[in-house]
Amino acid sequence: MRTIIIDDERPSLELLKRIISKNENLEIVGEFMDGQEALEQMDILLPDVVFADIEMPYLNGIDFAARIKEKDDTQVVFVTAYEHYALEAFEVNAVNYIMKPITMESLNITVKRLLKYYKPPKNLWEQRKKNKILSLGGLQIYGEKEGELVKWPTLKTKELFAYFLCERDRELDKWQLCDILWPDAVPEKAIHSLHSTMNRMKSALKAGGIKTTIQCNKGKYFIDLQSLLWDAEEMIIYLNSNQEITSKNILTFEKVLNLYQGELFESEGYIWAIEQSEKIKRNYLEGRKKLAEYYMVCKNYYQAEKHFEKIIKIEPTNEDSVVRLMWLYCLTGNKMQIIYCYKRLEEYLRKELHIDPKDSTKKFYREFLTNLQKL
Incomplete structure (x- = not known):
């Protein structure tokens, strides 16, 4: 469940974040x-649940809960040091009322209540638990029998399917297939291997229950x-x-990017797939960059980071992303993170490529540190 946390005291906020991060059902998408400020970010972050302190300046937890109750179904949990707000919490339909300091036990009890009323949005990909191919990070094919993987008798059989997958909607010449899968074999042996592998x-x-047609002309x-x-x-x-991220599509945008669990057929090591794998990775990284920039514009630095x-x-x-990240830390006044971010880049470049960061990156780094010293 997408979660935001609100507490006007930094130690309490950090403790809340640390405890919540340990629960696999909760994903923190914002902290305030x-x-x-949290109220202004609701339409951007679209949280399923809010953990909020009650006694806060400007807009207290009770008033916050009343405001969001008017327009969405976000569940609210109060985390407070005071017992006398229980009745008011009940009036704004709070799921639970946890006394500080929060513990794993009290959180787990609360999460069970949250899950009872949680209705996760589903798209076609999530609904399908069969006839599905996972290729980002490895290669797994789920057949007609829900949750069961197609079992391949040989590695070449699996690789042949992978190649057909990448060239779907195209006819493939037998010699093209032989060159890809058996490049060192003599023609007669390569053709024999192709026929048996096919x-x-x-x-x-067929054993996996996948209904498809394989034609040879x-x-x-x-293969269909x-x-x-x-x-x-x-x-x-x-x-x-x-191409454009909005408050209406941002949840789906993030879910789609989360399909990326690694490079195309990464664990299989298919040399012929490197070019296509690189194109897919470029698309993925560009999508992540768009998300990060969207959150920067919205001043949601937690998500942008x-x-x-x-x-x-x-x-x-x-280096472009490193500079943007250092700029983010400059905006939030986090000098130590700017230094860590730059030093991490510098160490990697020197160790792996034996080069230094670009002059422009060095210049930005010095400027960010100078700007913070002036504050």
Whole structure:
């Protein structure tokens, strides 16, 4: 459940964040020390649940809950040091009323209540638990029997299917297939291997309950895979069709990006897939960058930081994202994080590539530190 936390005292906020982060049912998408600021971010973050202190300046927890109760179904949990607000909490339909300091036990009890009323939004991908291909990070194919993986008799059988997948909607020449899968074999042996592997692939798909047609016409093969939902294809189609992020599509945008669990067929190591894998990764990183920039514009620096970090984790040499992240830390006055961010980049470049950061990156780094010293 998408979660935001609000407490005007930093130690209490940090404790709340630490405890909540340990529960797999909750994902913190925003943290605030001001109820009014949190209210302004509701339409952007679209949380399922809010954990809020009650006694806060400007907009207290009770008033905050009353305001959001008017327009959405977000569940509210109060975390407070005072017992005498229990009746008011009941009047704004609070799910629970936890006394400080929060503990894992009190949180787990609360999460059970939250889950009873939680209705997660589902898209086509989440609803499908069969006839589905997971290729980002490895290669797994779920057949007609829900939750069961297609079992491949040989690695070449699996690789042949993967190649057909990447070239779906195209006829593939037999010699093209031989060159890809058996490049060192003599022609007669390569053709024999292709025919036997093709038969094994048909049998594996049939055993997995996947209804598909494999045709051969004058040495050209075609396989119909339209009945299978493919994670890489779903992600690319969505990103290409949704160039702009808005409050209406941001949840779906994030869910689609979360399909990316690694490079195309990463654990399989198919050399022929490197170019396509790189294109998919570029699309993914561009999508993450759009999300990060969207949250920067909305001044939701917590979320922006999270997405920039995901970019840098995959691409440690992405200096543009490192500069943007340092700029974010400059805006929030976090000098130590600026230093850590730059030093991490510098160490990686020197160790792996034996080069220094760009002169422009060094200049930005010095300027950010100077700006903070002036404050």
